[in-house]
Amino acid sequence: MKKGIKGTETKNKLLHIAIHEFANMGFENTKVDTIVREANLTKPSFYLYFKSKQAIFDEIVNICTMKLETEVKKIGLTQLNNTLSKERIKNVLENFYEFVLENKDLMIIGIILNKNNDMLINKLTDIVKSNLIIEANINYIKSTFATNIFADILVTNSLMLCKNYLLTGKSSPKELVQILSSLYSESIFK
DSSP states (O other), rough: OOOOHHHHHHHHHHHHHHHHHHHHHHHHHOOHHHHHHHHOOHHHHHHHHOSSSHHHHHHHHHHHHHHHHHHHHHHHHHOOOOOOOOHHHHHHOOOHHHHHHHHHHHHHHIIIOOOOOOOHHHHHHHHHHHHHHHHHTTSSSSTTTOHHHHHHHHHHHHHHHHIITTTTTOOOOHHHHHHHHHHHHHOOOO
């Protein structure tokens, strides 16, 4: 891989174009030739940065995972206050779904095209579990609350709703939030 600012810029350009191509064409229909043509580069230049189409795809999945982890951590910390309410649950969910839409192409790859997203689910679930345990310890939610089960349900449901409704345009963040906040708030309040 080339080093320096120019090398970083070139790699980022390839990643940006590949994100767009994978999100719109799928893995199988995305061609390295198209990526390099759009980047005004040669095929050998691509292979200086990535060993294969699978390698660039895997890097994009890792970028998606890191962005989602960062966002879920941020949402948990910024929303932490001394009141847990239906309104707060709505805010957390809406912030998450809006983040997903703001990064739509990347999320299509990480959530829909990624055939092995168990790692993503496990990482996000661990973050949510940690947040729920903190909230139970400071009496924001029921101390008897099954945090592990709820975290699993919240993460898997949220990702499935992103995949089937949000990223396909069938529902807006507000529509999903309205339904979920009612379901979740009844389960966790003291």
